[in-house]
Amino acid sequence: MKFIVAGVGPGDPGLVTVGALKLIERADLVLSPHSHAERSSVAELAVRPHLPDLKTTPVLFPMTGDAASRDASLKAQLEELRPKWQNAETVVLPVIGDSTLYATGFYLYELWKQLVPALELELSPGISAHCLAAAKSGSFLAMGSEILAVVPATAPRERIVAALKAADAAAVYKPCALRGQLRAAVEEAGPWKKMLRIDRAGLPDQKIFAGGAALEPAAEYFSVLLLWR
Structure with a gap:
């Protein structure tokens, strides 16, 4: 399985790269990052005008400085979502800005790798x-x-x-x-x-x-x- 972290820019739909959109459109599963359960995902809102019929699965990234609490929450969500990703070939996580700079995808990848040692990683750049x-x-x-x-x-x-x-x-x-x-x-x-x-x-x-x-x-x-x- 390949996990793709796709940078979709700061939030302006006009700044999402063609490459990121192609990766998202072709993915077996698209995860939507949320900072709070009741708030919309800024990354998803940037992509939605281009892919209005896109189906996403929300993942809550706790906004906390407590690494143990954050990791425990993400691990629990990965286990809960296992039926959705265990047979997928590609899973994409759109993230705000660039995929290599302060991107939340890093935390998810590190934990996912523990569950799936053969997990591949691909980073798609975006505008910081x-x-x-x-x-x-x-x-x-x-x-x-x-x-x-x-x-x-x-x-x-x-x-x-x-x-x-x-x-x-x-x-x-x-x-x-x-x-x-x-x-x-x-x-x-x-x-x-x-x-x-x-x-x-x-x-x-x-x-x-x-x-x-x-x-x-x-x-x-x-x-x-x-x-x-």
Whole structure:
């Protein structure tokens, strides 16, 4: 059996690749990632306009920092879904952004591999959120010998600051994780000539915050903070 993690971009249906759509359309089983049981899957919503008759099976990815709790939930769901996947040749999981960068498919694959040691993995690339965010702001991320850092705000604060200090430009994912420490961490690694935070880039309710407003405590999970020297 082959497990395919297909990046479908940040959420804009117009940015889903032809390659990802072909993989999804041909799959024996398509899993739909959900962060909460009562919420729609952003990845599925990006694909649905292209494949309106697509049949999907939901998988809940617990939004928790507790790895043991997350893994236990995913393992239980894999066992529950066994009748659907045990005879499948290809299973596709569409994920937001790119399949190789902070993708939830990694956790599912690692656990699935324990159940099916011969499980194959294929990664289909998609447009990353920081690339779309930069494009929406009309700004080049980095040029020539400039160093670009891609930093998860879920990392320890000292590592975030160190990474930012070493960079000429940076994309900070999930700045909401820093809560009230966001401004202090970014300013400690400064100075910065330009700062932009884009919430829900590419979606109908996209919001852009510039300058000091970009460092206000962010509550939105689908958010990227861009910084330039």
